[in-house]
Amino acid sequence: MTVIQKKSENPIAHLSAEDIEILGKELDTIRQEIRDSLGEDDAKYIRRVIDVQRKLELGSRAALLVSMFPPAWFVGTVGLSVAKILENMEIGHNILHGQWDWMRDPKIHSTTWEWDMASPAEQWKHSHNELHHTYTNVIGKDNDLGYGIMRVDEDQKWHPMYLAQPLWNFLNACFFEYGIAAYDLELGKNLATKKRRANPEFRADARNVLKKIRKQATKDYLVHPVLSGPSFLPTLAANFTANVVRNLWSHSVIMCGHFPEGVETFEKTSIEGETRGEWYLRQMLGSANISGSKAMHIMTGNLSHQVEHHLFPDLPSNRYAEIAPKVKDIFDRYGLTYHSAPLYKQVASAWHKVIRLSLPNGWLAETTPKNAPAQVIKLVRMTTGGKKVRRELSRAAA
C-alpha cells in the first residue's frame, strides 16, 4: 500500500471536484433521512441492549461465584466475555460517539458514559472521535494506523525492529485495552523528553488512566475473586480470560476496519482545505466492512459496517444495516470499490499486511520456495548490516 496521491493508478482520478460535491450531498441526504426517522423503536433498541448486557454480566458473575465447578466456570467465562464485548462495542463505543445523545437521556449520553476499559471515556473520545474520525487514514495524523508502533505503509522506511511487528501486534491484541490507553495518552511521544514528561496536562491524564486501571483491575482481579471465596483462583482466571477474549475480539474487529489490503491511506498535505465531499470520499476509501449475520454485526458493535460508521459516526449503530445498500449503491455509481468480506478473510488480509510490512518492501512477494534460501540470506544481511547495506539491498530489489 502507498498513500493514494503516490499511486500510479489513482482510484479517484475519474471523479471531478463537482462529482465529489454531489456525492457529498447524496450522503447528506441519507444522513438526514435517518435523522428524521429516529424514534421510539431506536430508543427501545439501545435500552434493550443495555438491559441484556447488564443482566448477562450479573448472571455470569453470579455463576463465577462458584467457578471451582468447571461448568460454572465455563458458562460464566463465556457469558462474561460476551457481556464485556457488548459493553465495549455496541454500547460503550457507540454511546461515546454521541449516537444516542438525541434521546436527551442523561443516563445514556456521550458526556456522562463511562466504560469497562482501561482508557477513561474523556481521553478516548478525544483521540478516537476527534483525531481518528476526523483524520481517518492520514499518515502522521491518524494514530489508529498502527498505533504508532507499527509500520503500516510501504512509504515508511523499513528497519529491522519491524521484524517483530507481528509479535507486537499479537501482544497488542491480547492487552488491547492497555494499548489503547497508552495510545490515547500518546505515551511514546510524551515519555520521550523530560519536558514532555513534566507537562502537567500529561501527568494529570496519566494519573486518570492509572486510577481507572486500578479500579478496573481491583474489580476483576481482587474484589470478585474475593467474593468467590474458595473459587478465588478460578474466578481470577475467568475474569482474565474474559478480558483477553474481549481484547482479541475488539482488536480483530478494529483491525478489519482500516487495515485490510485495498484500503487507502492519505498524505497529510492532501487534507488541507478539504471539503465536506472530499472528507466523505476519504472515509469511503479508508474503511472496510465485515459481512455476516445480525449477531455478528451486534457483537462488532456494528463496526462491521465500518464504511457506514465512518461516513456517519453519530448515527445510531442499529441503522447502519439499513443504510448499507444505499451507500453501496453510491460506491457503484461513482466507480469506487466497496470493501466487504467475511471476518476470517478480513482478519487474514489485515494480518497478511502486518507481516508483509514487517519485512522489507517486496520481500514477501518476491520470495518463492525456489529462491527462499537466497532471500533469507538477503534478509539476514539487511537485518544485521547497517543503514548503507539496507539501502543498497533494497535499491537492488527495486
Next chain:
Amino acid sequence: MTTTVPRPTTARPRIALRDRVLKLAELVTTPLLPTDYLDLIDPLRSGADLRGRIEAVLPETRDAATVVIRPGRGWQGHTPGQYIRIGIDVDGVRQWRAYSLTSDRTRTDGCIAITVKAIPGGKVSNHLVHRTTPGTIVQLDQAAGEFVLPAQLPAKALFLTAGSGITPVMGMLRNHPELTDVVLVHSAPTAEDVVFGAELRAMAADGRIRLVEQHTDTAGMLDAPAIAALVPDLHERATWACGPVGMLEALEEHWESAGLDSRLYTERFRPTVLVTGEGGTVSFTRNGTTLEADGATPILDAAEDAGVLMPSGCRMGICYGCVLPLREGAVRDLRNGEITTAAPGDGVLIQTCVSAAAGACDIDH
C-alpha cells in the same frame, strides 16, 4: 459568644456503615454505579433518581386527561396548587414539561395526578393525553411553585381561571373542603370543554362553591369590569387567578388600580411558543460573556471570536467534543436547518460547532 459542640448523634455510625457498604458495592460495579443495576430491578425505590410510573390516564374532556402517577419512594409530597416537572420520552426523545397537581392528597394508594390539556401542536401534551399507556416510567422533579393557599385559609376566596388554568385551583378545592365561601369564575370555549365540569357543578349544587361558567364560544371573554360586576364582594375576597398571560395582565392592572393588588395571586403557565429567527444574543451564564451572533456563524466560532475559551474538537459535527448545555433559547443546526429549543431549567446539549443562534440563547459555560 458561646458555641456548643454538636453532640455525636446515633445516626452517624449507621451512615458511615452505609457509606462503606456503598463504597464496596462501587468496587464491584465500577465503572457503573450500583444504582445502574438496582434501576433494572426497581426504578421507583428509595435512593433512586425521582421517577414515577403512570398508573392510569383518565379522559376529562375531548382534549384533556388526568394522568395518575405512582411516584418513587423519594417523593416528598406537595402543597395543593403546586406543579411538578415531568420528563417523558416522546418518539424516543426525553422532554420535560411542568403540569399542575390536581390529586387529593388523602388518596390511599399514594398516587399523585396531573391534569393535562392537549394544546394544538403540543408534542408532550398530546402524547400524555392521547398516547401514553399505563406502565410508562417517567422522570419527576419534586413539587414546586408559589401558587398555593396561605397556612391561614382566607374566609372568602375568589378563583378566576380559564382553560387548563382550572388545574391548580382544582388541586386546592379538592384538598381544602374547609374552604366554604368560594366563588369560581371559569372560562372555557363550551360547556363540554370545562375540565372537571361534572365535579365542579356537583360542588356548586352542594353549595360548596358558587360557580360561574363563561362559555366563550358563545358568550365571549370576560373582562375585569365584567368580573367585578359578577362578584360584587370582590374586594373582600383573596383572589387566585390562573390562565392565559393576556387575561392575567388585565386582571393585575384592574386589581392594582383598585388598590387590591396585595390580594391577587397569579400563576402563569409558561408560554410554549418560542420566537425563533436568524441569529440572536448568546449569553454564557458562567463566563459572563454576552455576544450577538448571526444565523450563519456557529456559536463556537462566534464565542471564540469574542474571546470565550470554548471546548472544541473536529469542528464538523462528528466528535461531540464541543457540546454545551443550552439552558434556554433556540439554535439551528447549520447542516440541516433543524431547530432545537430549550425552556428555562432544561439543559439540552448542543454541538456548538454546527449550531447557530436562532433566537436568544443562554448557554451554561
